[in-house]
Amino acid sequence: MLPREYLRENAQRLLAEMPERFGKAGLETYVELDRERRDAVTKLEQMRRRRNELSAIKGTPAPEALEEMKALKEEIRALEERAEQADQTLAAVEKIVPNVPQASVPRGKDETANVVERSWGAPPQFAFPAQAHWDLGPALGILDFERGVKLAGARFTVLFGAAARMSRALIQFFLDVHVDEQGYTEVLPPFLANADSLFGTGQLPKFAADLFQTTEGYYLIPTAEVPVTNLHRDEILPADKLPLLYTAYTSCFRSEAGAAGRDTRGMIRQHQFDKVEVVMLVRPEDSAAALEALTAHNEELLRRLELPYRVVSLSTGDLGFASAKTYDLEVWLPGMNAYKEISSCSNFEAFQARRASIRLRRAEGEKPEFVHTLNGSGLPVGRTLVAILENYQRADGSVAIPKALQPYMRGLKEIVGSGL
């Protein structure tokens, strides 16, 4: 969310400058409606003041005072209704207005305006036709798409043997680097969350269709970002507790509504996948540097696994709803002959903190202010597994295991089939 006083001043400018981002939020009538609400509130409070004066008299009020109070009651009720209605309309708009991109974010209508910041490693040159993981995996007996469909449905996959073990190894490897080397605190949160939590990070109300919901009203988390960021919802943190760095492994659940036909083959886009996430809560003045650090932390994982990747700065047309600036890490996938998103590292500034009311107090007696939140994938297990299978494949259909991962796979150096 953006502050009301900010929208009051900037609604028209945002609409004019970035129609690709702010065009559909209903900002056109915002300023006018805000004026209406404040007029109503001012009148309302004058009447309540009068009522309070009258009811401050001890004992049973005089008949004429009683008359006035009865009249006031009706007027107050009418004004309350007017103010409430205006407030609700404003609030509904505020909940779906996206965050304001930082000045350094490339301007453009969609992902074609994204800017490649840097690349690392070179795509492997194969002396044989490279296979996609949806051919490699089943041939090795470690990925089973048909049985995933049988057990649950489309966009579910069953992993066997080396693939299952490698998933477990990747989770361990990612967490170890974050915790032992990069200073994060490990968290194991609930995989279901309530509506307040999903509102706090920005998935609700606008993206309800992307979530799985239980009959009891819980939501399956689409990312660990939700429970971990909300850890400090409705809290005021002392400044010396910041920055807070968290990392968490969770399963993630996404309905992928609106993704029909996209990435239907293989396990690139699943309803359920495992992911290690990193989350930071920092002082506002530190968030720009924190985004660079967080991005570098996740790049480090790809470097250790020796997977070629590039870093892309998302344009205003591609930037996520809550983000002020995002770097996507894209890993090279030989099977697609393209770079594919594997991590999204974002600075949300105060956008989520405002929704979730996460504040800091710099010193005793000072006003609380909103923290800045950031997060990034570090990394998703499924897509990393896919990247390893495709980049480390050999002519005979076997797959080498990255050196960094071998200690996590009891020294295993290659995958030749599901039987270990």
Next chain:
RNA sequence: GGAGGAGUGGCCGAGUGGUUGAAGGCGGCGGUCUUGAAAACCGCUGUGCCGGAAACGGUACCGGGGGUUCGAAUCCCUCCUCCUCCGCCA
């Protein structure tokens, strides 16, 4: 899931329809005193919103929401959370 109990300010804890943002205490901040500190004493000590350049003024908030009333922390309904006991269970 069943039965019972409880939710008040940073914390403890009064308050059962009328000057209650809310007694009292603790903690915190400022001051007096002191060479310094402690003790003692005095004062201050929440958040949102509206108005205001500001000082400040107003208004709302006693777990959340709704209702009764001229007036609600106090009465009614509902939801949530916590505690105790029973049941079930990894």
